[in-house]
Amino acid sequence: MDWQLLGWLAVALYLAAEILSIASLRKPRFPALAPYALAGGIVLQFIDLHARARALGSVPYRTLSGSMSLFGWMLAVTCLVLLLKHRERSIGPFLIPFVVIFSVAGVLIPFRPTPPRPETSGALFALHVTLAILGYAAFALSFVLSLLYLVQSRQIRRAQTGVLFARLPALEAIGGMNRTAVSIGLVSLLVSTLLGAAWAERVWNSLGDAKLAWAIFTLAVYGLLLWMDRRGWKGQRVALLSILGFGLVIFSYTFVNLYLSRAHTFR
Numbered sequence: 701m702d703w704q705l706l707g708w709l710a711v712a713l714y715l716a717a718e719i720l721s722i723a724s725l726r727k728p729r730f731p732a733l734a735p736y737a738l739a740g741g742i743v744l745q746f747i748d749l750h751a752r753a754r755a756l757g758s759v760p761y762r763t764l765s766g767s768m769s770l771f772g773w774m775l776a777v778t779c780l781v782l783l784l785k786h787r788e789r790s791i792g793p794f795l796i797p798f799v800v801i802f803s804v805a806g807v808l809i810p811f812r813p814t815p816p817r818p819e820t821s822g823a824l825f826a827l828h829v830t831l832a833i834l835g836y837a838a839f840a841l842s843f844v845l846s847l848l849y850l851v852q853s854r855q856i857r858r859a860q861t862g863v864l865f866a867r868l869p870a871l872e873a874i875g876g877m878n879r880t881a882v883s884i885g886l887v888s889l890l891v892s893t894l895l896g897a898a899w900a901e902r903v904w905n906s907l908g909d910a911k912l913a914w915a916i917f918t919l920a921v922y923g924l925l926l927w928m929d930r931r932g933w934k935g936q937r938v939a940l941l942s943i944l945g946f947g948l949v950i951f952s953y954t955f956v957n958l959y960l961s962r963a964h965t966f967r
Contacts, residue, residue: 706748707769707807713741714776714800721792725867734792738780738799745773745803752811759826761833769806770830774837775799778884782841786877788869794848795841824899831892836949838885839922843946845878846939853936871935878942879929886922889915914952921945 717737724730749770752760760766776799783792852868868874893915900909925941 704807706744706751707803710741710745710748711800711803711807713737713744714796714803717741718793718796718800721789721796724789725793732789734789734796735780735783738776738783738792738796741799741803742773742776742780745769745776749773755811759829761829763811765806765809765811767806767833768802768809770833771837772799772802772806774834775802775840778834778838778841778881781884782877782880785880786869786873788873788877790867790869791845791848791874791877795844798840798844824895824902828892828895828899831888831895835885835887835889835892836953838881838888839946839949842878842881842885842942845874845881846942846946849874849878849939850936875929875935875938878939879926882922882925882942882945886919886926889922890919893919910956911952914948914956918945918948918952921948 714737717734720730720734720737724732724734749760749766752763752766752769756762756766760770775795779792779795779799782795783789848868849871852874853871856871869877893912896915897912900912921941922945925938925945928941929938
């Protein structure tokens, strides 16, 4: 299929972005070419996702391979935003591998299109799902940045930064990138939740679902994180709260979907 070729070309560009990022990490004067390779991969993967959506007749989220590919694409978009906004190219080698992993999974997992159900069609549902996955992707990168913050902080306290972590941005810069990732995720998930509530009221005539409750809980945790961050609550406590928030995301995406949600699992 043509979309498989596009998917592999996107993966190749993501791998090139990772290699260029590592080269830039080892040699600070190396040209900052990684964002261009990342942007090229984003364009090709978008065309790939569009082809999948046309084959499905709805968003590619309805298949496992499409879900993995869409998540990888959202990771790539968020990663590019972080690289361009903060201009800290040394963070790329730690974030881009996740883009590669999910994008490769999206190509390797068999693509089995099934006829779309009426309730999972339409622009409202598509936008709801797309923004939700963007929010999850941003929170995933926030999780990685928080881990890097904790490891870097520990290395600095022990005066053992080493060659690899010596190239990382200052703790304040990592905290700033984490703040940006959380902001993207919070806005995306908030809008997605509002759209999902409107969609559920129209399709199910009810909002009584565990998925909505856990989404609101997750929004509250990340909203508290940003509020406390603006009030000077920085450092390890923010990183730990970000990790806790991502734990809620994973719990909601797995356990809640499988066992608690009565009508929010789409297979």
